[in-house]
Amino acid sequence: MSRAKKQDRIAALAKYLSDRPSQLFPFSHFCDEFAVAKSTLSEDVQAVRESFEYFGLGEVETVSGAAGGVRFIPGLPPQKSRDFLSHLAAKLSEPGRIITGAYIYMSDILFDPAVTQVLGEIIYKRMAPRYQPDYIMTMETKGIPLAVMAARAFGVPLVIARRDSRVTEGSSVSINYMSGSTRRIQAMSLPRRALPQGAGVIIVDDFMKAGGTAKGMVDLANEVGARVLGACVLMSTREPSVKMVKDYTALLLLNQVDESARRTEIEVFGGSGERI
């Protein structure tokens, strides 16, 4: 097999890097893969960086030193993120999505990987400047696909809190929490081995009303000696304005659902960093 040409390496490098966001690859990894010297690889990395910058596809970051390498930092430019969220807000405001009880049907959007992959990168972009989590944490079930994609963007694993403990996951830790909206006491559990002591965690979920579920996850993480750094939900409600957790942000804000008038008001939230 003949040696790969420069354009072959550039296309492959673009794929390797963007397939594993936030993952630091040692330079030697690609020097070996491409059978080139470090100086040549540096030129290839620079070419991919310029391309991604030109088209607004994210950043290619090089880290120098012995533990150095190259990694892909995901995220659309601010205006593109905002357009994406505006489009999503409009879609979620369709009258046909209103469900008895003033709920909004969101599952089709939450379960579309093409949507959640972009949302995961928007969550990354929002949270990464302040927090470097070791894990993304969510509560089953609806927020899991979004949390998977946030974990992908951060290059970290996911942990999932369950409503009941499972015999297939070994001994577990449980807490009781109060659902802020229904005022019911519920249980939440995590396998004892899921989260190591001292781990930093970001909570990702689909929806927040009073914040009771997020507060439960904070307590559960504390129970095993982990720390919750912050929380990000796809959509939070305007009321109650005081939530049961403090450090949270949302991508969308649900102002109101008027079931009789069949009208929903959703706005893009916190895009410029305010009220985070």
Added chain:
Amino acid sequence: MSRAKKQDRIAALAKYLSDRPSQLFPFSHFCDEFAVAKSTLSEDVQAVRESFEYFGLGEVETVSGAAGGVRFIPGLPPQKSRDFLSHLAAKLSEPGRIITGAYIYMSDILFDPAVTQVLGEIIYKRMAPRYQPDYIMTMETKGIPLAVMAARAFGVPLVIARRDSRVTEGSSVSINYMSGSTRRIQAMSLPRRALPQGAGVIIVDDFMKAGGTAKGMVDLANEVGARVLGACVLMSTREPSVKMVKDYTALLLLNQVDESARRTEIEVFGGSGERI
């Protein structure tokens, strides 16, 4: 801003295509994005195709005609897939993973997006030659991240069967099914609007013993007028050899878990297409 150079376009094209596996992009989409004529774009597509072929990163397929375009077909070469699964089998066989009741702790692996992304592509490669699903279906909770990544590879949305119906998802369809291993009757439900009539579905899950859960999903899909085309699980047990569903395949086969000797035997399964 100056016009993008050929190598800029190639890096961007590699990223756009591999970010959205199976998605057919009209040629005009990229001609507009890159401000080039179709003949130039064809050369760029050819360059990315050659690169991906050279490094074994998947295929770039062009479809001609009015509804034509270009798409990325994901999947490692067979030997790399087999190596990946062998490595996974070894990891899952670690004695420390054995849980009282002869279960195996798999959550850390199932919840690592870097692992599930590759597994999703292996499932795609295994199933796509025979089935073109409209949806990937799974049952909450542990298999969801894997199913998300399979859905990503197929370029289709996910549907998630729940243990109970949720007020936030509107009216639902429920069935009762018998868990093949515990012999208990359990309920499984799906929002009525989750799956359109006539939709073709592939079931993806983490684990199969007797196949009761998969059989439940087949019944649930039938109940709403959808068709299950096939099923793929990460790991199935050797016993019982006759499962409650027929058209299934597994990536790994669990031969035995010997709790007292702390030994687990797992082999790579069906890689060559036999016993699918």
